[in-house]
Amino acid sequence: MRTAYSVETVRAAEGELMARLPEGALMQRAAAGLAAACARLLIRRRGRVYGARIVLLVGPGDNGGDALYAGARLARRGAGVTAVPMDPARMHAGGLAALRAAGGRVEEAVPARADLVLDGLLGIGGKGGLRPAAAALAERLPHGAPVVAVDLPSGVDADTGEVAGPAVTAEVTVAFGAYKPGLLIDxxxxxxxxxxxxxxxxxxxxxxxxxxxxxxxxxxxxVPAPSSDKYRRGVVGVVAGSAQYPGAAVLAVAGALRGGAGAVRYVGPAAAADAVLARFPETLIGRGRVQAWVVGPGLGDGRAGEVAELLAQDVPVLVDADGLRGLDAGALRDRSAPTLLTPHAGEAAALLGTDRRAVESGRLAAVRQLAELYGAAALLKGSTTLVAAGGGPVRVNPTGTGWLATAGSGDVLSGLAGALLAAGLSAADAGAVGAYLHGLAGRRAASGAPMTAQEIAQALPEAWRDVRRG
Structure with a gap:
């Protein structure tokens, strides 16, 4: 499992370690790792470090010091290293002395050509995007030169991934001691x-x-036991689809069936039920005992009563799409059974009483607010899918592809995560595992080309096998 830590946590850990080490030792460790990563990149691209032209964009803090010390190490290996300071009067004194002693130089302007650029403008404490002086340097990056960010691309908020203004785009980011949340969240x-x-x-x-x-x-x-039957494996009920959107019912059922459900029970309009049976004749039609409900995909207007009725039951419930309209936060907090909400940014904005732009620019804060406000696990869909529940770590889904942004994709995810709920996973685990498998299936189905939601569902068994094979 990959983990990430807040700036406050990292700063505290650094302080404890620095108190036990000789002065400057921690920066030397960071610089050594940074220089080694840069050397590997140069060797991969041009076969050697010697003779490489390296540009350091140097800020006034420790981040700039890391870049200077790393530049000194690379200069000692025969690279030509040029430091361009954001503020010449505030360069890290020790790092600057080391660079000059190794043969590096300082220039006011960014050179026109380079084999590699080190972004040491802002560290993990930077907020609000690049300031004008830093942005002016970042705008003059040599064309085609790969950028290596020192701990974090300058202009990115380390705690949230927010980008409030101009920022550096890196090919590689070398993080020191721990990943920061902003490296993992769009x-x-x-x-x-x-x-x-x-x-x-x-x-x-x-x-x-x-x-x-x-x-x-x-x-x-x-994993089914030898004694398992379809009921022990988990029956998921799907309340989805309408006369206008019968396909949503079909896709949610597809996700549930290919997501490991022992059986799927569909409840909905006759036209949607006929569409489901035509595609999946194994589906049970009508109400009955289930281990979890999925409600909302393609539900249409005027069916809030059905959502409230399911939420009143002592059974895990996944609420998606149209089912998210007008949810009662107090009623959800009072539920004893698990609840999983799966909104996209626009739906999350409505649930939080804010606008979509605020959710998209602050995804980490938004998913935490959803989980806290509604007392439920929350899966916020998007370019980075996040799952939050109960004040624990937020889970960031690492799988997927831009091709997943296609009609019906979310319906498949709802059915899949609902099947995992019915199998006994917690709401947070069902959301995180469902998003992971959904992303893998999307990659497999797309293979770099457009795909349909049906193809995502069809690829789920192979994605499942990929995970089991490791």
Whole structure:
């Protein structure tokens, strides 16, 4: 499992470690790891470090010091290193002396050509995007030169991934001691590129963010026992679809059936039921005992009573799409059974009484607010899907593809996560595992080309096998 920690947590751990180490030792550890990562990138691209032209964009803090010390190490390996300061009067004195002693130089303007650029403008304490002086340097990056960010791309909020103004786009980000949430959550994650972690000896406790990997998901996947029957494996009820949107019912049922449900019970209009049976004749029609409900996809207007009726039952319920309209936060908080809400940004904005832009720019805060306000697990869909519940670490889904932004994709995810709820997973686990499998299936179905929601559902069994094979 990959974990990420807030700036406050990292700063505290750094302070404890620095109190036990000689002065400057921690920065030297970071610089050594940064220089090694840069050397690997240069060797991969041009075969050697010697003779490489390296530009350091240097800010006034420790982040700039890391870049200067790393630049000195690369200069000693024969690279030509040029430091361009954001504020010449506030450069890290020790790092500057080391760079000059190694043969590096300082220039006022960014060179026109480079083989690699180190972004050391702002560190993890930076807020609100790049200031004008830093933005002016970032705008003059040599064309085609890969950018390596020092701990975090400058202009990205380390705690949230928010980008409030101009920011640097990196090909590689070298993080020191721990990943920060902003490296894993869009829009910051998009700017971070490939991530590389340098262990500098920090002692860290509970993370703020965690990312499941194949082994973590495999441990959570339900596996039928020899004595299992369809009822013991979990029956999921699906209340979805309408005369206007019968396809939503079909897709939600498809996700549930291919998501491991022992049986799926469909409740909805006759026209939608006929569409479901035509595609999946194994579906049970009508109410009956279930281990979890999925309600909302394609439900249409005027059916809030059905949602409230299901939420009144002592059974896990996943609420999506039209089912999210007008939810009573107090009633949800009073539920004893698990609840999983699966909104996209627009639906989340309505649930929180804000606008879509606020949700999209502050996804981490939004998903935490949803979980707290409604007393439920919340899965916020989007370019970075997040799952929050109960004040624990927020889970960031690492799988997926832009091709998943297609009609009906969310309906498949609802059925899939509902099947996992019916199999006994907690609401948070069902959401996180469902998003992970859904993303893998999307990648497999798309393979770099457009796909349909039906193809996502069809790819779920192979995604499941991929996870089990590790």
């Amino acid at each position: 829009p910051g994650a998009t700017l971070a590129g490939a991530l590389h972690l340098v262990d500098i000896g920090l002692s860290l406790d509970a993370p703020d963010v965690e990312v499941l990997q194949h082994a973590d998901v495999a441990r959570l996947l339900p």
